[in-house]
Amino acid sequence: MDTLTPKEQPDRSKIKMNLKQEVRYWTKHLNISKEDLQKAVDKVGNSAAAVRKELAVDCGRGVCSRTLERGPTLLLLTNHI
Template structure:
């Protein structure tokens, strides 16, 4: 089976990857926080989106 580079998979919204600029942009906008606030939360509780929402008290 060959890799099809024309299709894109759905992003994994259950994890936050701080190494991907587009993900950081999405999450900072979605959670209404700065990149620094997001980074601190990830360092504190890990990259789980649910844990980050809980840490930042975002529904």
């Protein structure tokens, strides 16, 4: 008999750098490299909100200018500033 239990949804409030699929999701979602994601997580922890905030702060300092050229995702993070 097949069980029809729903798949567990990933916890998007945390960034789990030890899971390949999580890293792939977050790098695509935030439009950043794996290395940049790792630096942000190392600095502020694995809270997705803290990482987003850190990336927005870095963009305000001009640190992510090369990232902004790749897509609009981070531009949306800084428009409210």
